[in-house]
Amino acid sequence: MKIPRDDDPATPRKIRAARLGIGIRDVRGLVGVPALHVAGAPRELHQGMGHGGGSGLHAVLAAPTEGAMLEFDVEFKASVQGTETLSIAPLAERNLIALDSPWPHPQFHGDFLPRTRAIGPQGFRARWEVSSLASNAQSQFRAGLGKRDSDDTIDEISVSLVDPVNVYSQVDRATKYGVLFVVLTFVAFFIFEFLTQLRVHPIQYGLVGLAIAIFFLLLLALSEHTSFGIAYLVAGFACVALIGYYLRHVLGGWVRGAGFAAMLATLYATLYGLLLSEDNAMVLGAGLLFVILAAIMVLTRKFDWYRLAATVPASSKT
Template identity: 30%
Template structure:
């Protein structure tokens, strides 16, 4: 007597829905190594940032030009009660702060690229010329008794982002008199330089000043709008700058030979006053806020880690579409593919992202994507040919090429990426619906 196959065993072997469920489980499990790849990308990106920070610290960091500010101490009498309850008058010294009416800055930036292993770092040498004028008549608006103001102890204060970048001693000229600047620790400006100026020997009213700086820096050169009228001109030879900050330049040009940017700003939208008293940290608090900064970054045109991270986030989509395509192919051709083979194909698609990351560090994102995609598609097509046939493998290779090409186009796009991606997914779903119509899901 011949044993008849058990109907339950046949169903387990031949059930389309059960196989789909197993394929979905494999796709979800592949999310685990996919997350490992994303963590590896973050680790490599952090490593790049660490190396860039180490090298820029040795060269000179980001430069931020702030000021100048005229600081004048004055005496303030305050009524207080002593330990016996008797009212006494005590004198304290406070500072009044005055910003310039006009500030003109001209910067000539000569940039270069430092290489540290596989990483590029934008550095520069800059010549800056600053000139403008204060109007000491504005002090009267603070309504301070003129006899209490210590004009002889005035000082002109400005700051840089990294004093290590100074290549020559800065000399300030005020009313045709030269003053040597010295470093100072001041709550108003971090990284401060000051020149002590005896205003009691100078006529009141307009106080012209000028300053030349030779400094080096890295990654960015920025400024703070610290005058009633601020005008800044920056030109350099970096081919891919990025103008950023609170204010964009009124005039700008970018070419392979370099860049030019010109800003002109009035004080109407500035978040701090022209003169004030008492608040010794006012400008420092605004310096930490990027909304009041402006300038230029030595932008590295291609951020391979960012593109690789964005690509890896499409992993589950590509794996799902590939599995569905393979499943429809085996159903249409009536040649079953074991779920273990699905797992191997999924593993190959995960290795694609490892290849992309490692090659992008050496040859750039675009070439790395081509190498990784061709290698992955060739491997899967060869494997599929051994499971089905060469015709099905060629068709499957074309499908994979479309998928990987689709992701590459999405990564290159900026504003249109969501629109193009949504349309493409709609087309894919429509195609799957079309080819799955005649499948007997029972």
């Protein structure tokens, strides 16, 4: 920035101390006192932008002389917490931005991706290098874009701290498997009918399906008060025990009821493994469906569906 000369001696300009402002939309996330160095020298930071209002910080610099060119190397270091998304507008001629965080699941977006990044269980490190020639941020800032009350955005780098496997996402993913659970249970019921020569009433189908649906409601309710693993264990045990007890009477014996309950428990355990998987859920789910379909086809390969449908007797009451 060049300071204009005083062309009119009758009305001389009075050049005051320069202020370097750092706009921050929400300063509540700052931890401790940020450090600012201008041309290698530390500068004290003050609250507010120092001119025209606005949220952020500012530092007072020496008063420039007329005709001087203001050009500084500025280094700003700050620690933040409680921030889900952090965005930075690259307004300098050459912007070197470094972010370090113990969070292991960053999501990079915005107009510029990191030049280098390292992500691991202990956190991530990311580095950006953005030139003013590659960004419209300066002209957009001068035009008033990117302000709190403006709908227009400004070029920025941005990173979000996401949790790919949190309680609510796990419950949501579990409920998406709900229909598959009911269908697989009904298919197992159907196979049991012909293997055991017992007829299962549609109402009995419905009651078991309702018990499976209650599992997901219990899972959501319990996971709000305890860890997801414990909630899943309690909800799964309750529903498997209820269905096993009920099927002991429907299928005519504890062995059959326990066998069906064991199959259902295996299905729940497999689903739990899918829910904990971040990167391989689709592969594991597709493989599981293939194995289940293959098992059904093997078990029913010699069934004479026309004859069995006419000869299956009604279930006995016990």
